[in-house]
Amino acid sequence: MSEFFGSPHALLILVLAGFLPNEVWRMAGLWFGAGVDEGSEVLVWVRAVATAILAGVIAQILLQPPGALAGVPDGLRYGAVAAGFALFMLARRSIFAGVVGGEIVLVAGKWWLG
Amino acid sequence: MSSVASTVLTLVLFATYLGIGALAHDSHFSLGWVLGSTLLVWAGPAQIILISTLGSGATAVQAAIAVTVSAIRLFPMVVSVLPLMKTPQTKRRHLVVATHFIAVTLWVECYRLLPKVPRERRIAFTHGLGCGLLTVCMVATTLGYGLAANLPPVFAAAILLLTPLAFLLSTARNCRQISDILALVLGIALFPLVSQLHTGVDILISGVTAGTIAYGVHWWRQRARA
Numbered sequence: 001m002s003e004f005f006g007s008p009h010a011l012l013i014l015v016l017a018g019f020l021p022n023e024v025w026r027m028a029g030l031w032f033g034a035g036v037d038e039g040s041e042v043l044v045w046v047r048a049v050a051t052a053i054l055a056g057v058i059a060q061i062l063l064q065p066p067g068a069l070a071g072v073p074d075g076l077r078y079g080a081v082a083a084g085f086a087l088f089m090l091a092r093r094s095i096f097a098g099v100v101g102g103e104i105v106l107v108a109g110k111w112w113l114g
Numbered sequence: 115m116s117s118v119a120s121t122v123l124t125l126v127l128f129a130t131y132l133g134i135g136a137l138a139h140d141s142h143f144s145l146g147w148v149l150g151s152t153l154l155v156w157a158g159p160a161q162i163i164l165i166s167t168l169g170s171g172a173t174a175v176q177a178a179i180a181v182t183v184s185a186i187r188l189f190p191m192v193v194s195v196l197p198l199m200k201t202p203q204t205k206r207r208h209l210v211v212a213t214h215f216i217a218v219t220l221w222v223e224c225y226r227l228l229p230k231v232p233r234e235r236r237i238a239f240t241h242g243l244g245c246g247l248l249t250v251c252m253v254a255t256t257l258g259y260g261l262a263a264n265l266p267p268v269f270a271a272a273i274l275l276l277t278p279l280a281f282l283l284s285t286a287r288n289c290r291q292i293s294d295i296l297a298l299v300l301g302i303a304l305f306p307l308v309s310q311l312h313t314g315v316d317i318l319i320s321g322v323t324a325g326t327i328a329y330g331v332h333w334w335r336q337r338a339r340a
Contacts, residue, residue, distance in 0.1 A: 006144030014147060017174040018164045019154040021182035023214070029192025030206065030213045044332060046186045048297040049325030053184050054159050054285060055301025056308075056320045057166055058278045063306055066169060067140025068262065068270035081279060088283050095126055095283045102279045103272050110268045 072110060080106035124250060126280060127219055130158050131251040133277035135258025137162065140274060141169030145259050152255045153248065157217045159184050162277060167317060180317050191221045198228045199236045212237050215244030218288075293332035300324035 005011060061069070062077055069077065084102025091097035131152065138148035143165065151161050160181045167177040192213055199212060216224075223243060231239045262270050282298075289295045301324040308320040 004144060005146035005150075010143070010147055011150065013168070013174045013177075014151055014154070014164075017168070017178040018151055018160065018181060021178045022155050022157055022160045022185040022188070024182065025185045025188045026192050026213050026216060027210075029189045029216075030196065030209055033189075033193035033196060041333075043190050044291070044293055045325065045329040048293045048328040048332070049322055050159075050184050050187045051285060051294055051297040052301030052304075052324035052328065053163070053180060053317060053321030054281060055298045055324070056305040056317045057159075057163050058282050059302045059305035060166055060170070060309070060317065061137075061162075061274075061278045063309065064170060065274070066137060066166070067274065068267045069140070069274040071267050072271050077275070080275060081282065084279050085282065085286070088286065093287050095280065095287060098283045099126075099129060099276065099279050103275065106275055107268060107272050110271070 072106065073113065076106065076109045076113070080109065123219055123222065124247070126284060127158075127247065128250060128254045129276050130280045130284075131254035132258035132261070132273055133275075133280060134158065134161050134165070135255040135260075136262035136270065136273040137165050137169075137258075137277055138255075139259045139262040140270075141165050143169075145256065148255055148259060149252060152251050155181075156214065156248070157185060157188065159281065162281065163317070172315075176315050176318070179315075180321075183318070183321070188216065191218070192216050195221055195224050198224060199240060201233055204237070208237060212240040212244070215240060215248070219247060220244060291332060292335065293328045296328035296331055297325050300327055 062081060065072070065077065080102045083105040084098040087101035088094060088098030134152070135148060138145075138151075148161075148165070151164065155161050155164065163180050163184050164177055167180055168174070172180075195216060196209060196213070199209065220240070220243060224240065227243070228236050228239070258273060261273055265273070285298055289298065301321060304320040304324045305316065308323075309316045311319075313319060
């Protein structure tokens, strides 16, 4: 069981750095939500910052890739994502087409390069 | 037709959590840990941010700040969807579990499905929908973790690539205003520059800067129009 969950310290960090900072906004919405205008300017800024943080994380995974993804040449990683995005736009914003296309480029490219 | 739409959303969710499971494996977290994060955090972006910041050596405080900023968007979602579930007899504690389930997929599905459900049964319906989606995601997390551990490197890499691809495309699809598009593009463009500084809070600096510039452009355009 201890192997399944890992160290108690890691679980504590999960609760303190993952669960609580995330859940607090849901509960805030439940408790204080009545008087907030959904289209207010503050929320436009919040959404822009949240989007940009997520965009940064996407860039981080591609730039400093974890584990097996690090075994793929830089150019191929960027190329696969660019191809996926191009297909997504061509297929009238179909996420499915973009994801499948990007994956095929990655696997085919890796196979081609050996 | 409605079942097809939900299949596509569930498929994207499945792919996302396959990626999260694989990412957790290759960032050296335990399977129990990542399943716990799916159950407790229940928000894809926050989980990716948590795993990749902790995995790249950030402190718990730095990770917590990045997670909480990404989670602020849950606030307006909760605020806008809860009135759909309330009846005059509903007490706040009846809504706690339903509130925990609210994340982008459930939020979209609530708008689509709740109007077809009698009002007094909507909380129970949301619990059922939330448990169903959670089960799908727990299976996907476990599968992604196992695949990353056992597949040949090229396919393990392909599963890891699901995360950036699925998030990039679903974020791009959700862009409504000029500020959203700019935030996405600037956020990707700024990170490589900021990461040269090795501050430990690169993600926060690039995110807040890019998001604020994007908001500034939105504000300036609105003023120019007025």
